[in-house]
Amino acid sequence: AQSVSQHNHHVILSEAASLELGCNYSYGGTVNLFWYVQYPGQHLQLLLKYFSGDPLVKGIKGFEAEFIKSKFSFNLRKPSVQWSDTAEYFCAVTPSSGSARQLTFGSGTQLTVLP
Amino acid sequence: ETGVTQSPTHLIKTRGQQVTLRCSSQSGHNTVSWYQQALGQGPQFIFQYYREEENGRGNFPPRFSGLQFPNYSSELNVNALELDDSALYLCASSLGGIGGYTFGSGTRLTVV
Numbered sequence: 001a002q003s004v005s006q007h008n009h010h011v012i013l014s015e016a017a018s019l020e021l022g023c024n025y026s027y028g029g030t031v032n033l034f035w036y037v038q039y040p041g042q043h044l045q046l047l048l049k050y051f052s053g054d055p056l057v058k059g060i061k062g063f064e065a066e067f068i069k070s071k072f073s074f075n076l077r078k079p080s081v082q083w084s085d086t087a088e089y090f091c092a093v094t095p096s097s098g099s100a101r102q103l104t105f106g107s108g109t110q111l112t113v114l115p
Numbered sequence: 116e117t118g119v120t121q122s123p124t125h126l127i128k129t130r131g132q133q134v135t136l137r138c139s140s141q142s143g144h145n146t147v148s149w150y151q152q153a154l155g156q157g158p159q160f161i162f163q164y165y166r167e168e169e170n171g172r173g174n175f176p177p178r179f180s181g182l183q184f185p186n187y188s189s190e191l192n193v194n195a196l197e198l199d200d201s202a203l204y205l206c207a208s209s210l211g212g213i214g215g216y217t218f219g220s221g222t223r224l225t226v227v
Binding site: 102103105 | 156215218
């Protein structure tokens with residue numbers, strides 16, 4: 001079974017600061033990787049995903065993530081955060097093959113951006 | 116295209132009761148998954164349905180059961196509710212589990 005670890009539970013940044021949220025996964029096979037964001041009172045929204053190819057993935061709202069296979073990591077980055085980025089961020093993984101490709105989520109990182 | 120819709124948005128039940136939550140998948144999606152998100156935690160996989168059959172289940176007891184209908188809408192049923200069942204229940208749909216999942220806004224269940 002797969003598992004996901006997000007090291008930072010709560011991150012507080014000032015506007016314009018750079019962001020990096022850590023995500024490590026554990027699984028014996030190949031995986032698909034995702035970052036979801038949950039704004040207060042809203043549903044989970046997909047930020048970006050990695051299936052194969054270029055390990056540097058660009059998503060919406062200026063976010064990007066880099067898949068480092070040797071480190072089992074998929075860290076999320078943004079060069080300059082905005083107050084509107086305040087939200088909870090979840091890293092998730094699914095097996096890349098098989099019939100039951102359920103998402104396994106990390107425990108989430110709450111990002112607070114101070115104006 | 117329509118997204119994933121869930122009903123009701125909020126629900127309060129008494130311990131021991133039964134509850135049914137509903138989900139309409141995004142148009143064109145044939146796979147639906149249900150997740151439980153307790154406060155301050157990431158969503159936990161309950162089960163997944165593909166073409167009306169359960170094809171994956173997480174670590175949840177049998178009193179959590181589901182259905183998927185021919186139009187790919189889905190229900191989550193929970194019997195003998197316990198206080199710890201209080202959580203946000205999320206439905207997500209996809210096309211064969213490939214390409215990512217679209218989530219609904221969830222049903223907030225409170226068991227008292």
